Amino acid sequence: MSVYSAFRTLVPVRPDDIDMNRHVHNSKYADYVLAARYDQMERCYGMAMDAFLERGLSWVVRASYIEHRRPLVLGDVAAVETRISEIRKHGVKVDFMIERESDGRTAARGWFDYTLVCAVKGRPQVIPDDVVAVYSV
Amino acid sequence: MSVYSAFRTLVPVRPDDIDMNRHVHNSKYADYVLAARYDQMERCYGMAMDAFLERGLSWVVRASYIEHRRPLVLGDVAAVETRISEIRKHGVKVDFMIERESDGRTAARGWFDYTLVCAVKGRPQVIPDDVVAVYSV
Amino acid sequence: MSVYSAFRTLVPVRPDDIDMNRHVHNSKYADYVLAARYDQMERCYGMAMDAFLERGLSWVVRASYIEHRRPLVLGDVAAVETRISEIRKHGVKVDFMIERESDGRTAARGWFDYTLVCAVKGRPQVIPDDVVAVYSV
Amino acid sequence: MSVYSAFRTLVPVRPDDIDMNRHVHNSKYADYVLAARYDQMERCYGMAMDAFLERGLSWVVRASYIEHRRPLVLGDVAAVETRISEIRKHGVKVDFMIERESDGRTAARGWFDYTLVCAVKGRPQVIPDDVVAVYSV
Numbered sequence: 001m002s003v004y005s006a007f008r009t010l011v012p013v014r015p016d017d018i019d020m021n022r023h024v025h026n027s028k029y030a031d032y033v034l035a036a037r038y039d040q041m042e043r044c045y046g047m048a049m050d051a052f053l054e055r056g057l058s059w060v061v062r063a064s065y066i067e068h069r070r071p072l073v074l075g076d077v078a079a080v081e082t083r084i085s086e087i088r089k090h091g092v093k094v095d096f097m098i099e100r101e102s103d104g105r106t107a108a109r110g111w112f113d114y115t116l117v118c119a120v121k122g123r124p125q126v127i128p129d130d131v132v133a134v135y136s137v
Numbered sequence: 138m139s140v141y142s143a144f145r146t147l148v149p150v151r152p153d154d155i156d157m158n159r160h161v162h163n164s165k166y167a168d169y170v171l172a173a174r175y176d177q178m179e180r181c182y183g184m185a186m187d188a189f190l191e192r193g194l195s196w197v198v199r200a201s202y203i204e205h206r207r208p209l210v211l212g213d214v215a216a217v218e219t220r221i222s223e224i225r226k227h228g229v230k231v232d233f234m235i236e237r238e239s240d241g242r243t244a245a246r247g248w249f250d251y252t253l254v255c256a257v258k259g260r261p262q263v264i265p266d267d268v269v270a271v272y273s274v
Numbered sequence: 275m276s277v278y279s280a281f282r283t284l285v286p287v288r289p290d291d292i293d294m295n296r297h298v299h300n301s302k303y304a305d306y307v308l309a310a311r312y313d314q315m316e317r318c319y320g321m322a323m324d325a326f327l328e329r330g331l332s333w334v335v336r337a338s339y340i341e342h343r344r345p346l347v348l349g350d351v352a353a354v355e356t357r358i359s360e361i362r363k364h365g366v367k368v369d370f371m372i373e374r375e376s377d378g379r380t381a382a383r384g385w386f387d388y389t390l391v392c393a394v395k396g397r398p399q400v401i402p403d404d405v406v407a408v409y410s411v
Numbered sequence: 412m413s414v415y416s417a418f419r420t421l422v423p424v425r426p427d428d429i430d431m432n433r434h435v436h437n438s439k440y441a442d443y444v445l446a447a448r449y450d451q452m453e454r455c456y457g458m459a460m461d462a463f464l465e466r467g468l469s470w471v472v473r474a475s476y477i478e479h480r481r482p483l484v485l486g487d488v489a490a491v492e493t494r495i496s497e498i499r500k501h502g503v504k505v506d507f508m509i510e511r512e513s514d515g516r517t518a519a520r521g522w523f524d525y526t527l528v529c530a531v532k533g534r535p536q537v538i539p540d541d542v543v544a545v546y547s548v
Binding site for chain 3: 159
């Protein structure tokens with residue numbers, strides 16, 4: 001059981017997210033999680049992506065796992081809940097759950113493993129103590 | 138001066154909309170207008186895209202013109218205002234204006250010219266009278 | 275070790291695939307694999323996606339795992355190799371490897387787990403024998 | 412009649428370009444033109460986008476006009492022909508024509524008006540003489 005807090009962001013489905021199967025294109029779920037993390041970095045952790053970029057740092061995806069349960073369709077709003085499951089020396093693992101906001105049913109779940117990198121060279125960086133502190137809520 | 142009503146929809150910028158120039162990618166503005174029209178079809182005209190698809194009809198873009206004024210960036214919300222400027226036999230021309238919601242400054246403006254088509258064959262269709270009535274607000 | 279054949283498709287990186295970090299956006303790797311599978315369904319298995327749609331069938335992603343090794347950048351061509359690792363009653367698991375074509379270095383690897391569904395209702399379908407035969411190369 | 416040369420680039424349609432109408436999504440045509448220009452900047456003009464970025468310069472879209480004639484679908488290859496129609500102090504206007512490669516029929520046509528900007532501040536820049544020379548073929 002994770003000791004870290006869960007946060008929730010609403011991401012409305014856009015028509016350009018819909019594919020030939022008339023539901024949200026599978027790779028867009030990764031973009032919904034990304035949108036939720038950006039929102040939560042700023043709104044919930046108080047350390048927006050810009051704060052990292054200003055320090056010459058950026059986050060990149062090292063690995064991800066996505067499980068699709070029910071398709072989201074046009075008109076749906078994705079409720080994206082994320083929660084840090086592990087803070088490592090150079091990275092953070094984040095579990096997510098995407099629900100259809102109208103009825104709370106699970107659309108997708110999985111995790112993203114992010115690495116902190118130097119924005120210019122892309123080399124992994126040790127997560128600074130103040131960032132660890134901010135993420136340890 | 139158009140005799141038709143203007144409607145407004147907020148579209149939050151997503152991280153996957155940002156390109157290598159670190160602002161919203163130019164082709165995404167077309168997707169923001171599309172998102173606004175879908176929202177307004179349902180919420181403002183009371184005739185969602187689904188209502189067209191159920192009648193075997195769909196809307197396609199015949200032509201579009203977009204003028205970029207100021208870039209939108211991560212964290213911005215696009216306020217998309219659209220207004221029908223012309224209803225023709227087989228199509229509708231829609232003017233749009235995209236503002237940065239935080240300060241009301243213009244990000245882009247232009248128009249989309251849509252044609253009503255048969256959803257299966259893609260052939261232009263005469264806009265039914267009830268649709269003309271719904272759009273004539 | 276998989277008994278199934280590996281196939282290779284070249285996917286050129288497009289400027290709209292590049293994100294604010296100036297490399298290929300992470301969710302685009304899933305789209306590159308999809309592009310490779312569509313190409314290979316037609317060219318290597320001789321059964322294009324259209325052949326499925328004509329039978330009222332479609333493939334959807336049930337789960338996916340992606341590991342990122344080295345970023346692809348503008349000007350790169352992705353060489354996408356896929357190989358079926360498992361054929362189940364309702365689905366197929368496909369391993370992939372994405373290399374930078376210029377030097378053969380690994381950009382990403384992982385797998386996609388696809389389910390065969392009825393195109394209208396989205397319900398899982400037993401993979402027909404002729405499809406199993408076609409995929410068992 | 413333009414005095415400048417026309418160049419041609421093939422852009423294969425990818426499955427993630429297809430929308431709910433089962434043809435290439437309208438905003439993707441802008442991305443196909445962008446892909447063609449990047450290819451042609453490097454291959455035909457011998458001055459890749461990187462050469463601009465290294466000088467602190469970038470190109471942004473000031474305005475665009477797109478006319479859709481026939482939809483491109485899955486399996487098609489877009490043949491994108493572009494030709495400079497006008498070189499101004501701070502910008503370049505480029506006409507384009509997108510054909511379906513298999514039969515040469517027109518899918519879309521229109522133009523893009525690009526402005527040269529300072530990559531950091533985004534301010535319009537006078538096009539350097541050597542760039543004008545390179546583009547005047």
